[in-house]
Amino acid sequence: MEIQLQIKMNEKLFLRNPEKSELGRKIILHSIQLIHQNGFEDFTFKKLAKEMGSTEAGIYRYFENKHKLLIYLMAWYWSWLEYQVGFHTHNMKDPMLKLKKVIKLLSSTVEDDLRTDHIDESRLHQIIITEGSKTYLTRSVSEDNKDQLFKPYKDLCAVLGNMILECNPSYKYPKSLASTIIEMAHLQNFFMNNLPSLTDFGGNKDEAEVIEFLEDLVFSAISFNKG
């Protein structure tokens, strides 16, 4: 039995749906490879075209520009992760355990999901760590936000926020704590590997320690026994 996983994406993310054609899927496949390899700054549609054996013009028929492509990857990743979260916390009763699960999913090295041919989730995860915040730290945030381009990210944040409220309905900052967890899961990982003195994990560079830090942070914050 071979199962394929398809994620429905917001139409405003692209000019032509890349999932719907061979060329489109190749664009996604190779852009993940290239951005992972040399970073988003170095990435151009010309290089991508060369790598794919296609032409620049062909890529512009799918994506307005490389920024939109990055937002597409970001949106795809967070949609996929929300699906993972739903799957792995399904049937869990204890909201604390659910929260722990999410923290783990956010902080752990991702394995390639074989149900998605053209997307290497492991590399995509690395890309999101380094480039993710560049999608919204721009002059066009508000406009992009109006087009709902960040919806998957915001949805996951809402899911997390609700879990936090399940744990402690009187906690005052569920959404901010949720976005803090999501951002820090990535940023502490980045710091650990690149600016280790900004973390306490420079020695072992073990993502398990990031998870412990985040769990400690979250459960302290929402604990009833605060004094």
Add this chain to the structure above:
Amino acid sequence: MEIQLQIKMNEKLFLRNPEKSELGRKIILHSIQLIHQNGFEDFTFKKLAKEMGSTEAGIYRYFENKHKLLIYLMAWYWSWLEYQVGFHTHNMKDPMLKLKKVIKLLSSTVEDDLRTDHIDESRLHQIIITEGSKTYLTRSVSEDNKDQLFKPYKDLCAVLGNMILECNPSYKYPKSLASTIIEMAHLQNFFMNNLPSLTDFGGNKDEAEVIEFLEDLVFSAISFNKG
């Protein structure tokens, strides 16, 4: 009495020290204005030259490229803020109060420091919120880090980390908590103003609430009464 404030900057941040000449100071002054106005992506040395009434070549004699200039601004800002922290926590005994002071300094709208002619700290603060993380989220982090370009940021983080340890010497993640506070002071502010559903402050858009959130987060984490 007129007091001028000078911050000694790492030599690797520039080709020629911009503090030492009229042209150099104009570069800093106008680059802050331009980046604040249209964002870092839109900012070019050509536009800067035009704005200043100088030439592109002239600017390249001071800074290798616009990325280095951004790192310079970032380094300057964190050096200045560490100075502010030292000044405002001087003679404070209670480490909890010191921590609160730092959180407030990090999260509050900054006023222009009149002792620095060519730098508008208020605008610079806004720039750091939106563009700051772009200085290190690059392929050249490690290299730039070897050149000590992020030292002021790391120094402030260390100061904060030590305050955390003063409050609770057995807390396990002082550095990671410190970098979390610094990053979140800015990011929650950015979210509040641009992607409010990622925060709990979308209604009032009041930075005082960001401060409350961070204080609650920090003092929960380092509290002895955890259960």
Add this chain to the structure above:
DNA sequence: TCTTAAATGATAGTATTACTATCATACTAA
């Protein structure tokens, strides 16, 4: 004060980036 080096201004030039446009061809859905 003279001399010399350093800083600036003015101008030009190159490779790359970020697109847009056009036209031919291949493919595919009614």
Add this chain to the structure above:
DNA sequence: TTAGTATGATAGTAATACTATCATTTAAGA
């Protein structure tokens, strides 16, 4: 069968990110 749609191939443009050269102005030291 044909009429649209997707792709390929090629060309072209404006802007970006530099580098180089040379004349002139300014500043610093003997």
